[in-house]
Each structure stands twice: as C-alpha cells, then as structure tokens.
Amino acid sequence: MAALARLGSDAGVGQATGLARPGVPDGRGRTARLMFQIRIHGRGSQGVVTAAEMLSVAAFLEGRHAQAFPSFGSERMGAPVVSFCRIADIEIRLREPIMEPDCVIVQDPTLLKVVDVFAGLKPGGYLIVNTNRGFADLHIEGIVAGLPRGHAVAVPASEIAQKHVGRPLPNAAMLGAFAALTGLVHLDSVQRAIRETFRGAVGDANVAAALAAHDETARRGAAADAAA
Amino acid sequence: MLKQIEGSRAMAEGIALCRPEVICAYPITPQTHIVERLGELVKEGDLANCEFINVESEFAALSVAIGASAAGARAYTATASQGLLFMAEAVYNASGLGLPIVMTLGNRAIGAPINIWNDHSDAMSMRDAGWLQLFAETNQEALDLHIQAFRLAEELSMPAMVCVDGFILTHAVERVDIPDQAQVDAYLPPYDPVQVLDPAEPASIGAMVGPEAFTEVRFLAHYKQTQALRLLPAYAEEFRAAFGRESGGLLRRYRTEDAALVVVAMGSVCGTIKDTIDEMRADGVAIGLVTLVAFRPFPVEALRDALAGARDVVVVEKSIAVGMGGQLATDVDAALRNLPEPPRLHSAVAGLGGRPITRRSLHRLFRQATDAPWEGTHFLDLNEQVVGREIHRTRKTRRSGPTAENLLRVLAEPAREAK
Numbered sequence: 001m002a003a004l005a006r007l008g009s010d011a012g013v014g015q016a017t018g019l020a021r022p023g024v025p026d027g028r029g030r031t032a033r034l035m036f037q038i039r040i041h042g043r044g045s046q047g048v049v050t051a052a053e054m055l056s057v058a059a060f061l062e063g064r065h066a067q068a069f070p071s072f073g074s075e076r077m078g079a080p081v082v083s084f085c086r087i088a089d090i091e092i093r094l095r096e097p098i099m100e101p102d103c104v105i106v107q108d109p110t111l112l113k114v115v116d117v118f119a120g121l122k123p124g125g126y127l128i129v130n131t132n133r134g135f136a137d138l139h140i141e142g143i144v145a146g147l148p149r150g151h152a153v154a155v156p157a158s159e160i161a162q163k164h165v166g167r168p169l170p171n172a173a174m175l176g177a178f179a180a181l182t183g184l185v186h187l188d189s190v191q192r193a194i195r196e197t198f199r200g201a202v203g204d205a206n207v208a209a210a211l212a213a214h215d216e217t218a219r220r221g222a223a224a225d226a227a228a
Numbered sequence: 229m230l231k232q233i234e235g236s237r238a239m240a241e242g243i244a245l246c247r248p249e250v251i252c253a254y255p256i257t258p259q260t261h262i263v264e265r266l267g268e269l270v271k272e273g274d275l276a277n278c279e280f281i282n283v284e285s286e287f288a289a290l291s292v293a294i295g296a297s298a299a300g301a302r303a304y305t306a307t308a309s310q311g312l313l314f315m316a317e318a319v320y321n322a323s324g325l326g327l328p329i330v331m332t333l334g335n336r337a338i339g340a341p342i343n344i345w346n347d348h349s350d351a352m353s354m355r356d357a358g359w360l361q362l363f364a365e366t367n368q369e370a371l372d373l374h375i376q377a378f379r380l381a382e383e384l385s386m387p388a389m390v391c392v393d394g395f396i397l398t399h400a401v402e403r404v405d406i407p408d409q410a411q412v413d414a415y416l417p418p419y420d421p422v423q424v425l426d427p428a429e430p431a432s433i434g435a436m437v438g439p440e441a442f443t444e445v446r447f448l449a450h451y452k453q454t455q456a457l458r459l460l461p462a463y464a465e466e467f468r469a470a471f472g473r474e475s476g477g478l479l480r481r482y483r484t485e486d487a488a489l490v491v492v493a494m495g496s497v498c499g500t501i502k503d504t505i506d507e508m509r510a511d512g513v514a515i516g517l518v519t520l521v522a523f524r525p526f527p528v529e530a531l532r533d534a535l536a537g538a539r540d541v542v543v544v545e546k547s548i549a550v551g552m553g554g555q556l557a558t559d560v561d562a563a564l565r566n567l568p569e570p571p572r573l574h575s576a577v578a579g580l581g582g583r584p585i586t587r588r589s590l591h592r593l594f595r596q597a598t599d600a601p602w603e604g605t606h607f608l609d610l611n612e613q614v615v616g617r618e619i620h621r622t623r624k625t626r627r628s629g630p631t632a633e634n635l636l637r638v639l640a641e642p643a644r645e646a647k
Contacts (some may be wrong), residue, residue, distance in 0.1 A: 053234070053401045060232035062401060068401040092501030093366075095587045096397050 002115055017118035035088035037098045040174075041117045042107030045077045047171035050197060051105070052083035053103060055175055057193035058185040059087040079145055080115050087184065089108070090102065103182060107157070107170050109138055115118045125151065128177050128217075130170045132156035153181050153217050157209075162218070164209040172198075176210030187214050229406050235367035235397045236261030238404040239332060244275040244373035245412040246330075246378045248304040249419075250296035252281040254289045256311040257344050258394035263306050282497065290318035290329070297327040300424040300431050302378065306332035308394055310339065312350045316357075323358030323449065325434055326423070328381035330374060331359075332395040335495070335546075337581040339479040341632040345582020346394040348495065349548040351523070352555050354371075358449055360388040360456055361524040363494040367397050368404050370567055372475035373521075375407075378416055383459060384452050385422045386419050391494040391523075394521035395582070407471060413610055415470050453525045460522055470494040478527035480519040482511060487516030489598060490538040490571070492531075494520045497544065497578070497585050504590040515594060523556070528563040535564060538571040542597045544590075553605040574601055578608035614638050625642075 016185045038055065042048035049070040056066035064087055071082035084098045099119070104125040106117050118140075121127065127147060131154050144152040153178045157170035165172075172194050178185045190210055195203040231238070234275060240262050253263040270277040287388065293303040322329050337343040338350055342518040351361060362377060364370035370392045377388040392398060423433060424542060425472050437445055457478065464477035473555045474480070480504055484490055491501055498519040508515050518534045520527070537540055541564070552558065557575035566572040574597040579585045589609050596602070614635055622628040 056401050057232045060230075065403055067400075069396070070399055092402070094503050094587070095496050095500045097584050099586070129435065 035086050035092060035094075036102045036182075037100070037126060038085040038103045038178075039088070039098045039101040039106060039117075040083045040085070040105040040107065041111050041115060042080050042081055042083075042170075043077075043111070044079045046081070046107050047169050048081045048085045048107060050194060051107070051171035051174060052085040054172070054190070054197050055085045055131035055178065055185070056087070056192040057196055058087055058175070058179075058189035059085075061189045061192055062185060064089060066093050066096075071097065080111055096161050100126060103128070103178070104176065105174050107174060109133075112138060112140060121147075124148055126182050127152040128181060129154050130157040130174060132159055149170035149219055149228065151181070155217055155220075157213055160212045161206075161209045164212060165205040173209040176214035177210070177217040179210075180214045180221070187211070190214075230403060230410070231404055231406055231495070233305070233367075233404050233406075234261065234368060234399065234401050235392070235404075236334075236399070236405065237265050238367050238371050239392070239398075240265035240269065240372060242374050242412075243304060243330075243332075243404050244269045244278075245407060245409055246276075246304075246375055246416055247276055247302065247413075247418075248330075249301035250279050250293065250303045251284050251303045252292040252296075252303075253307065254283055254286045254311060256286070257307050257334075258336060258346070258398045259306045259308045259311070259332060261398065262332055262334070266304075267303060284330065284396065286315040287318055290315040290322060290331070293329045293331075294318060294322050294325065294327055297322075297329050297421075298325070298423070299332060300419070300426070300427050302329075302382075302419040303329045304331070305329065306334065308334040309532035312354060313338065319354050319357045319380050321434075322387045325356045326385045326449075326452075327387060328378075328385050328419075328421075329387040330377045331387065331389050332374070332383055333389050333391045334398050335391055336394040337478055339621070343581040345408045346396050347580045348391070349542075349547045349580075351389070351391045351620075352549070354389070355555065358386070359452070359455065359524060360384075360522075361391055362388065362521055363391045363523060364393075364397065365480075365496060365498045365519055365521075367400060367402055368473070369405060369475045369521075370397055371406070372467065372471070372473070375412055375416055376460075376467055376476045378419075380456060380459055381633075382419050382421075384455055386452055391495065393583070396496045405471075405473070411470060415467065431625040455529055456522070456525050457530075476521055478520075478522045478530045479534060480521065482517040482519065483532060484516030484518060484538075487514050488539045489513070489515045489542065489594060490518060490535055490540070491517045491542045491544060491594065492535070492556070493514070493517065493544040494523060495546070496554065497546070500585055500587060501544065501590060504587045504594070507587070508591065508594065511595075520556075523559075524588075526559050526563070531560065531563045532567060535560075536567060540566065540573045540574060540597050540601075541571045542576060542594060544576050544578050546577075548577045548580065548605070557605070561609060574606070575604070576606045576608050579583070580607075582607065611639075 001140035052068040059066035067086045086092050108131045109131045135144045157173035158168040160173045162168045175190045179190050191207045194206045198206050270278050270280040289305050293305045296303040337347045362373050372388045381388040461477050505515050543557040543560050545554045549555050554575045
C-alpha cells in the first residue's frame with residue numbers, strides 16, 4: 001500500500017493500475033488506448049464536480065492526459081450528483097459517460113440506498129467510501145469482497161474535513177485517499193491541484209484534509225495487510 | 229501554454245486573445261461560463277480596450293453587437309438554444325448587413341419540452357440565416373476556431389458562429405494549449421471594416437431594397453459564403469504552420485483510405501466515433517470518419533471527394549427536422565447525388581436532448597448499416613416500447629393528454645413497481 005502510494009507516472013504505474021504506456025500493442029493487432037476511469041458519486045454542494053476537476057489537474061501535472069466532466073443534471077443542493085474523470089497517457093477522445101469505472105468514489109454513503117453506485121465497476125477496480133462506519137455496517141461487504149484485496153477503503157472524509165476545513169466537505173480528503181489507495185497520482189500532485197482550486201488558507205486546510213485522509217488510508221491498508 | 233482547463237474558460241481566454249472591442253451577451257446555460265470569464269478578464273484589465281455591455285435579453289445582445297460592428301468595432305457575443313431563437317431576427321440582420329460578428333453557440337436542445345442538454349437543434353434552426361457555421365470537435369479546436377472565425381468573418385465581412393457542444397465541451401476540463409498574444413496577433417490582423425458608420429464620412433447601412441435589387445443582394449451573400457470554401461482550408465493551413473496543430477478547415481478524414489463504410493458527423497461525438505472505428509478496424513471492418521467542420525458553407529465538393537470511394541455512408545447527427553429527417557443527411561445526400569455510383573446513404577439521429585452516444589450503440593449502428601440497412605431516419609437507442617405504448621394509447625383515447633408528461637409517467641413505472 002505504502003509503496004503503491006509512491007508510484008508516479010514514470011514508476012511502473014502500468015503494473016499498479018492497468019494504465020498502459022502509449023503505443024503498447026494489446027496482442028490483437030490494435031494499439032492499446034487504455035485509460036483509468038473514475039466515477040464520483042455525491043450530493044449537490046459536496047464538491048463532486050470539483051473533485052473530478054482537481055483529480056484531472058493532478059494527472060495533468062504529471063504529464064498525463066485527463067478529462068473531467070459532470071453529469072450535466074439540474075444540479076441543486078442535496079440532489080444526487082455524478083462526476084467523471086478519465087486519465088490516460090494518450091489523447092482522450094471518448095465523450096460517453098463512464099459506465100465501467102476502474103474506481104468508484106462515494107462521497108455520501110446515504111446514496112447507497114438510492115443510486116446503483118457500483119454499476120459497471122470493473123472486477124479489478126477500486127472503491128473509496130466516505131464513512132466513519134465499516135463496509136459491513138453499510139451492507140456492502142459483498143461488493144468489497146468481489147474486489148481484489150486492498151482495493152477498497154472506508155475513510156471518514158467528512159469528519160476529517162470538518163476537523164481541518166471546518167465544514168464537512170469531503171472532496172479534497174477523498175482525493176488524498178485516492179492517491180493512497182490507487183497510487184495513480186502522486187500526493188504532491190493532489191496537493192498542487194487542490195491549491196490551484198482553493199487559494200490561501202482554504203487551500204491549506206483542504207491540503208491538510210487530503211494529507212490526513214491519505215495517511216489514514218495508508219494506515220488502514222497496512223493494518224489490513226498485517227491482518228491477512 | 230498547456231493548461232488543464234474548463235472548455236468555457238479556455239474559449240474565453242482564446243476569444244480575449246482576439247482582442248474583441250465590444251462584448252455583450254445574455255446568460256444562458258451552457259454558454260454562461262464563457263461570457264462570465266470574459267467579463268472577469270475585462271474587469272481585471274487583462275482584456276484591454278474592450279467594453280463589456282450588460283443587456284436585458286439575447287435580442288439586445290446581438291443588436292448591440294450589430295451596432296458595435298457597424299461602428300467599426302470587433303464584436304463578440306454568445307448564446308444557446310432558446311436564446312438563439314429569441315435573437316433570431318437580429319441573426320438574419322447581422323448577416324444581411326454583412327457584419328463580421330463572431331458568436332459562440334453552446335449547442336443545446338430547443339424546447340418544448342424544456343431541456344437544457346446538448347444537441348444541435350439550435351444551430352440547425354439558424355443554418356439558413358446566412359452565417360458561417362463551424363463545429364468544434366474538441367475544446368482545443370473550439371478555442372482555435374474562434375481565432376480563425378474572426379479572421380474569416382472579417383475578411384469576408386459576414387458573421388460566423390462557432391458551434392460548441394454544450395456541457396460535453398463547455399463543461400469538460402481537459403488539456404488545452406492556450407496560444408500567446410503575439411502568436412494570435414501575427415495570425416489575426418486588426419479589424420479593417422469594409423463598411424463603417426463614421427461621422428466624418430457619413431453613410432447609411434440597412435437601406436430598404438425592393439424587387440429591383442433584392443435577388444442580387446442575396447446572390448452576393450451566397451457568392452460571398454462560397455468564398456469561405458476556398459479561405460477555410462487556406463486559413464487552417466496557415467494556422468497549422470503558425471500554431472503547429474490541425475484545427476478548422478472544411479472537413480477532416482480519419483482512416484477513410486480504403487474505407488467501404490464512412491461515417492459523417494459534426495462536433496464532439498467524432499471523438500467517440502474515432503474510438504469506435506479503431507475497435508472495428510481491429511476486427512477487420514473497413515470503416516472511417518469524415519468530421520465536418522464547416523456546415524455553412526456546406527463543402528459539397530470536398531465531401532463528394534471524401535465519400536466517392538465508399539459503398540455506404542452513415543450520417544450521425546444530433547438534430548431532427550420533424551417531418552423530413554436529419555438535416556445533415558439531407559445535405560450530404562445533395563452532395564452525393566451527382567456521383568455516377570453514389571454510396572448508399574444511411575441517416576441516424578442520435579444524442580437528442582443530451583442522451584449519451586455510446587460506443588456500444590455506435591458499434592451496433594455501423595454494423596446494422598451494412599448488415600440490415602434501414603429505410604428513412606433511424607433514431608439511435610429509441611425506446612420503442614415506450615413509444616409504441618404512447619402511440620397505442622393516443623389512438624384509444626381522444627383526450628390523451630400531454631405527450632411528454634405521459635412518457636415520463638410511463639418511464640417512472642418500473643421504478644415504482646420495484647419499490
């Protein structure tokens with residue numbers, strides 16, 4: 001887990017995440033256009049769209065191509081909102097919504113009863129849920145069991161945000177957890193992306209939340225590894 | 229400079245580099261972020277010598293642009309959907325008067341029923357209004373097309389609309405290369421109007437013209453637009469030389485060499501189509517794509533050349549002329565009909581009111597075109613069950629009620645039963 005978190009664009013990310021280098025043939029005579037696709041579920045005013053945008057900035061800062069877009073609904077406070085982020089090493093041309101994500105981020109666990117947030121999640125995918133409870137309490141331990149070991153984490157992002165930002169806005173913290181869990185982006189890049197979005201003290205607070213969530217995710221991963 | 233940036237903000241920065249002198253627009257989703265950012269750039273002083281004028285409607289927005297342009301200013305506005313309809317009379321006036329205004333259209337469906345999502349109905353509603361209409365495939369091209377549009381519009385003295393898929397492009401954050409001011413200045417000369425309202429040399433613009441000259445005025449407008457068929461490729465080539473990337477022109481070909489099946493489409497869906505084509509090519513299907521950049525003027529000859537070797541042509545478009553079919557398909561048909569052995573034309577309407585166009589559906593559509601071709605217009609991913617039920621219901625009942633609400637009620641039923 002800790003090793004994963006340190007993997008960057010030039011350090012074997014392909015092995016860790018399935019993201020291919022450009023021009024790698026896939027054995028069927030076509031050039032692979034693999035990409036890593038993230039779908040973020042939350043509610044209006046939880047910063048769901050901003051989270052996808054910051055993640056795309058973090059990937060961009062590492063020289064990658066990235067595309068972030070919202071689910072274009074009539075967004076309003078409290079309504080279910082979805083945003084998307086694609087990351088690849090070559091130009092991203094695809095404009096369809098993400099239907100088979102490599103990673104699902106759930107910013108609000110109350111959505112689990114309302115929306116099929118796991119729809120299309122790949123068998124080797126990742127899952128990050130913002131909760132201070134366990135997967136069993138949320139009745140999703142079956143979903144988690146279907147993912148590879150170490151690919152799912154429950155992180156109390158709202159609590160962490162409340163502590164550092166003063167408001168239960170989980171998005172920056174979730175990105176810290178994402179960096180720790182997937183190793184797809186450097187924590188440094190996440191911090192820079194957060195600071196590009198939130199200037200000054202607000203940026204500092206959100207970076208602190210991301211760092212805390214990152215460390216919490218890494219700690220839980222290490223504990224799970226030790227238990228296994 | 230490479231930036232990871234929202235499409236609307238990237239366009240705003242590109243438009244600002246064109247040094248517009250008057251900007252006026254009325255907010256409407258999904259175009260709003262563009263003019264909001266331009267407003268900031270003017271207020272912060274980053275866009276100098278520019279007046280940002282707040283107006284009370286879209287009709288006023290374009291009317292102000294018309295006045296500003298006639299007074300010799302480089303004028304810009306933006307709108308979408310019902311906003312374009314509300315300014316319709318001014319849209320015709322801008323072109324009829326030959327004023328080189330550039331307008332961004334954040335493509336969106338037209339109501340009723342009210343729908344804020346993307347399709348090309350708004351652009352199509354003004355396709356005959358005498359404006360140049362250019363469609364962007366990516367946010368990079370959206371930015372680049374504005375620079376080319378100002379140059380083209382001013383050279384020909386006619387207005388240009390840059391059509392950009394609402395939300396799909398305007399709200400997408402992706403990598404865009406923002407040129408620097410010197411590059412744009414070298415490419416786009418200062419506005420040198422062919423006609424100008426100048427108190428020192430009084431003239432009138434907008435005379436009443438009777439039957440003695442109206443035909444000639446219209447002929448010259450048509451003649452002028454056809455000049456763009458020559459200028460657009462030349463400007464795109466010059467752009468490539470100066471900026472180092474392909475943007476604009478009349479059309480682009482993708483894997484069309486040896487293609488028996490060629491898709492024709494406009495705008496951002498071309499990216500998804502390219503990915504689909506790569507997958508089908510890997511499975512041995514000889515398929516390619518022609519991305520139309522210029523819809524007005526319609527590049528009849530270039531399109532004929534690009535499609536002449538194909539056996540089948542599938543037109544995928546995001547609009548429908550009710551009672552006729554796809555407008556783009558109709559125009560493509562006109563371009564093909566004089567070929568000695570024209571390809572078979574298959575018309576598909578897709579992505580209406582924001583329905584996602586997926587690779588999965590495109591695979592099916594392209595295979596169907598050769599394996600089991602359809603008659604008339606195909607509606608991609610049409611929910612035939614719901615449509616069939618509604619037709620049956622309206623036949624049974626005279627007072628069948630509002631169609632849209634009926635459909636929504638039917639669609640909500642399975643969810644209700646599940647609970």
